[in-house]
Amino acid sequence: MLNSMDDSRPIFVQIAEKIEDDIIEGELPEETQVPSTNQFAALYRINPATAAKGVNLLVDEGILYKKRGVGMFVKEGARVQLREKRKSQFYEQYVVAMVREAAKLGITTDQLTEMIRKGEQAE
Amino acid sequence: MSQVVYAKGLTKSYGGFDAVKDVSFALEENRIYGLLGRNGAGKTTIMNMITAQTFPTRGELKVFGEEPFENGRVLSRVCIVKESQKYPDYFSVRDVLETAAMLFPNWDRAFAASLVEEFRLPVKRKMKKLSRGMLSSVGIVVGLASRAPLTIFDEPYLGLDAVARKIFYDRLMEDYTEHPRTVVLSTHLIDEASPLLEHLLVIDGGRILLDEDADELRGRAYSVAGTASKVEAFASGREDQVIARETFGSLASATLLGVMDEGTRRQAGSLNLELASVSVQQLIVHLTQENTQRKAANDR
Amino acid sequence: MNRTLGIFRMHWRDKFSVLVLPWVICGFSFVVNLIVGAGVRPEEGIYTGGLSSIYVYVFVAGIVILAQTFPFALGMGVRRTDYFWGTLAATASSSAITTVVLILLSEAEAGWLNGWGVGLHFFHLPFVHEGPAWLQAATHFTLLMTLILIGFFISAVYRRFGKFGLYAFGLVALLVFIVGPLLLTYFERWDDIGRWVEANFHTLNDLTPWLLLVAVLLGLGSYGMLRKATI
Numbered sequence: 001m002l003n004s005m006d007d008s009r010p011i012f013v014q015i016a017e018k019i020e021d022d023i024i025e026g027e028l029p030e031e032t033q034v035p036s037t038n039q040f041a042a043l044y045r046i047n048p049a050t051a052a053k054g055v056n057l058l059v060d061e062g063i064l065y066k067k068r069g070v071g072m073f074v075k076e077g078a079r080v081q082l083r084e085k086r087k088s089q090f091y092e093q094y095v096v097a098m099v100r101e102a103a104k105l106g107i108t109t110d111q112l113t114e115m116i117r118k119g120e121q122a123e
Numbered sequence: 124m125s126q127v128v129y130a131k132g133l134t135k136s137y138g139g140f141d142a143v144k145d146v147s148f149a150l151e152e153n154r155i156y157g158l159l160g161r162n163g164a165g166k167t168t169i170m171n172m173i174t175a176q177t178f179p180t181r182g183e184l185k186v187f188g189e190e191p192f193e194n195g196r197v198l199s200r201v202c203i204v205k206e207s208q209k210y211p212d213y214f215s216v217r218d219v220l221e222t223a224a225m226l227f228p229n230w231d232r233a234f235a236a237s238l239v240e241e242f243r244l245p246v247k248r249k250m251k252k253l254s255r256g257m258l259s260s261v262g263i264v265v266g267l268a269s270r271a272p273l274t275i276f277d278e279p280y281l282g283l284d285a286v287a288r289k290i291f292y293d294r295l296m297e298d299y300t301e302h303p304r305t306v307v308l309s310t311h312l313i314d315e316a317s318p319l320l321e322h323l324l325v326i327d328g329g330r331i332l333l334d335e336d337a338d339e340l341r342g343r344a345y346s347v348a349g350t351a352s353k354v355e356a357f358a359s360g361r362e363d364q365v366i367a368r369e370t371f372g373s374l375a376s377a378t379l380l381g382v383m384d385e386g387t388r389r390q391a392g393s394l395n396l397e398l399a400s401v402s403v404q405q406l407i408v409h410l411t412q413e414n415t416q417r418k419a420a421n422d423r
Numbered sequence: 424m425n426r427t428l429g430i431f432r433m434h435w436r437d438k439f440s441v442l443v444l445p446w447v448i449c450g451f452s453f454v455v456n457l458i459v460g461a462g463v464r465p466e467e468g469i470y471t472g473g474l475s476s477i478y479v480y481v482f483v484a485g486i487v488i489l490a491q492t493f494p495f496a497l498g499m500g501v502r503r504t505d506y507f508w509g510t511l512a513a514t515a516s517s518s519a520i521t522t523v524v525l526i527l528l529s530e531a532e533a534g535w536l537n538g539w540g541v542g543l544h545f546f547h548l549p550f551v552h553e554g555p556a557w558l559q560a561a562t563h564f565t566l567l568m569t570l571i572l573i574g575f576f577i578s579a580v581y582r583r584f585g586k587f588g589l590y591a592f593g594l595v596a597l598l599v600f601i602v603g604p605l606l607l608t609y610f611e612r613w614d615d616i617g618r619w620v621e622a623n624f625h626t627l628n629d630l631t632p633w634l635l636l637v638a639v640l641l642g643l644g645s646y647g648m649l650r651k652a653t654i
Contacts, residue, residue: 008400038300046318177653198500209494225429
């Protein structure tokens with residue numbers, strides 16, 4: 001494949017998500033430097049301006065900050081902040097959809113809880 | 124940011140046929156543009172006018188703020204690489220590259236040499252003995268090594284395999300980040316070139332159909348698929364957003380302009396419809412098709 | 424770098440077609456004549472028009488050069504004006520070299536080589552090679568340039584007006600060369616022309632000013648057409 005990006009969603013959002021994932025998973029600890037826009041552009045073969053937009057989105061959200069003349073760094077507290085954000089997204093994206101699908105299939109709340117426990121053991 | 128190309132009411136007629144009709148747009152410095160559209164849409168004509176290889180019938184066209192015709196200040200800063208580029212039969216690959224080195228002020232010999240190696244070009248071979256892919260590679264080497272402040276690639280990779288195309292994209296992006304310049308890429312391979320493009324111009328029937336940032340178009344449309352009656356139920360009330368419809372017996376799909384928000388998700392879910400996002404390539408195919416159909420309907 | 428110079432050097436990349444090929448063709452014609460001359464050895468010597476091969480060659484070269492390099496140069500972002508002057512300079516420089524070689528061969532043939540020992544007159548011909556060497560050189564240079572520019576002009580017609588423009592041009596040229604002589608015959612003016620030629624043209628050198636005029640007109644015409652030519 002020539003592309004690592006999904007061309008049906010804004011790429012700057014995808015870049016922001018990739019950085020967020022790395023922060024949440026601890027790949028990018030707080031107070032460490034984030035790869036440069038050009039590095040992102042080369043790595044994912046995307047337009048540098050688009051990559052910059054993704055990085056700037058996270059600056060606006062207070063996840064990254066700019067050290068003049070050095071580059072972008074992960075802010076202290078970013079990981080916690082992102083986790084909270086992802087938790088509410090998790091509810092919207094997964095829990096609500098799951099409950100709806102369960103209702104369609106006639107799965108009761110108790111059965112659902114039981115299934116989640118089983119899933120945990122399989123992990 | 125300064126404008127590299129400015130076109131207003133640009134028109135090119137051949138006899139009674141308008142290949143380019145009343146087109147207006149601007150290209151800004153150091154951005155990568157995609158010039159997209161079907162064959163015969165007028166892309167090549169526009170690029171030939173920018174490089175003064177053909178002349179506008181009407182309208183205004185400024186390149187680097189000046190008229191391009193016979194203008195050395197403009198033309199020495201522009202490099203066009205096109206599928207139909209002619210080379211002297213008796214020229215070898217080296218002859219072409221040496222000539223380009225003399226004609227382009229920013230030519231980088233070392234870069235050209237490394238590209239020749241990567242594309243495995245036989246420098247001593249005559250141009251007329253090259254395969255289609257090698258011919259394209261020569262154009263790409265010229266386009267990249269010229270480092271022209273405005274570099275235009277018109278379908279640069281006919282006959283090139285995926286590996287060679289990847290080399291092209293990689294070197295283009297690498298060199299672009301080190302030596303920013305304005306790039307116009309015209310291509311049919313929208314899917315693979317799309318991530319490199321910052322801004323898109325879509326041409327259809329000689330007119331500009333779309334002039335927008337590429338990222339604005341990603342996620343601009345979505346499609347629903349399922350039982351025909353359910354798809355219709357979903358589409359009713361959104362008629363003005365529907366840009367494409369297809370039916371396969373009792374099944375149907377529809378493509379709609381708009382954001383896939385929670386509301387649409389929920390409604391599609393309750394109707395048991397499959398929701399999918401639409402790529403830039405699919406969106407452009409739908410839009411150009413719809414444009415053709417609408418024109419046909421108007422003509423009737 | 425100056426782009427006119429770039430075009431000049433572009434043409435000179437193909438040294439074989441400029442420096443070698445015309446002499447190979449001319450040399451072939453020469454060798455055939457030499458063998459025939461050695462075999463026959465007539466009293467009055469052999470006069471041959473084999474030298475014309477080099478003039479035919481440059482005429483064809485004029486057509487080919489424009490057809491092959493103009494679209495390429497335009498694609499490389501060269502101004503039509505730069506292309507024209509660079510190409511003119513390249514053809515002038517190659518014509519100058521050809522002229523020098525021709526004059527040297529002519530002098531040698533007439534002088535110390537003494538008709539190559541077989542009475543062959545190939546490079547030194549009556550009417551064509553008369554007067555001082557510098558005048559001969561001027562004449563041959565002008566003749567070479569005129570022939571190149573005729574080829575160049577024909578190619579420029581094609582570039583500017585396409586296939587049908589070239590047909591139309593060919594038709595007009597044909598009419599001039601057919602109807603012209605017919606008219607002269609009809610009005611019985613051939614004798615006048617004959618007398619005029621006899622009075623004014625004793626050697627090829629007398630034709631040079633006229634050739635120069637033709638060359639300049641062809642050059643201007645070609646330039647005018649190329650200015651408006653598209654790919």
